[in-house]
Amino acid sequence: MPDSKLEDCLARAGEKPHNLSPAEVEWLLGLPSSDLPALYQAAYRVKERVSGRSVSIRGLIEMGNVCAKDCYYCGIRRSNSRVRRYQLDKSDILRLSAWAYAQGYGSLVIQAGESESEAHTRFIEDLLPEIAALSGGALGVTLSLGEQEDEVFRRWRSAGAHRYLLRIETSSPRLYQALHPADHLYERRRRCLAVLRDLGYQVGTGVMSGLPGQSRADLAADIEFFRQMDVDMIGMGPYIPHPDTPLGKDRELTPEYRSSQLELGLRMIAVTRLYLHDVNLAATTALQALADNGREQGLLAGANVIMPNLTDLEYRRDYQLYQGKPCLEESAGQCRGCLEARVVGVGESIRWGERGDSLHYQQRFSSPLD
Secondary structure, three states: OOOHHHHHHHHHHHHOOOOOOHHHHHHHHOOOHHHHHHHHHHHHHHHHHHHOOEEEEOEEEEEEOOOOOOOOOOOOOOOOOOOOOOEOOHHHHHHHHHHHHHOOOOEEEEEEOOOOOHHHHHHHHHHHHHHHHHOOOOOEEEEEOOOOOHHHHHHHHHHOOOEEEOOOEOOOHHHHHHHOOOOOOHHHHHHHHHHHHHOOOEEEEOEEEOOOOOOHHHHHHHHHHHHHHOOOEEOOEEOOOOOOOOOOOOOOOOHHHHHHHHHHHHHHHHHHHHHHOOOEEEOOHHHHHHOOOHHHHHHHOOOOEEOOEOOOHHHHOOOOOOOOOOOOOOOHHHHHHHHHHHHHHOOOEEOOOOOOOOHHHHHHOOOOOO
């Protein structure tokens, strides 16, 4: 049974957003395992009040794995010569988008390695209206294409992008510097998030939990960072090492490591839900990489978004940001059926045919993004 201090803290957190002190956020992240059911239940009650017992779906298209960045933790980093590089052409992306729309998806995520060029900008700029045309404008489109110049973000927004996901990975400049080469600038990434918000995107970001050298105070600061940046959607995942990276080459993915990383990821979802209330929170694929039912556990800890993979099987192994990526042998159709069964199995339903715009975003504007 949770003690009275915990009961009071969880009750207060559930009343309204931002109703926890920084010390309380950090304390909740470090609760003993015996108190975690109470934490998850409190977060789920807030999620249920915000979005009901339902899950929004984003069909994920991994457009390409060519990346100009060289992040020390990422499996598709520029210096990883063991990766077979690929880039989908427009017809492939439109085929996957049309399939998703026909299957009842209300939203897509187009994700790729980071690239900055006029050719890349124009490719996305030309692609977006064609996705809109095939769905009559019904499909929401999230871009996750890394840092860009302000004008590029503006062009893509004008062309029809609704959301943009740019993970900060850690809000600590110290940790950020340790995870990236010297030319990868924390301030530029943070500034990009501010620009995206000013341009009217639904803005998403996220962090990794369980990074080497990361403290509980760092994770509490990450949650406060989400509030300060006023983001609408958050995709967090536990750090999972990749053997072909500087950060992960000597780290073994033991059962104990899997268990502790999964628990920390669930704690972050629950405490973020309790602190921010009305944002969209993803149960990321990294959770499933650590446990077969990891994403379902994420939903029960307060997440309300899942992003099943639509990418053709021949490319999925080439887009492994971390070790043990799940669903490498399941087609998009198989994933759809499996996912629906899993979601229903934990008492949730899927919001087919809906974009699932962030309530936080809607409250900043008079109506959902057109």
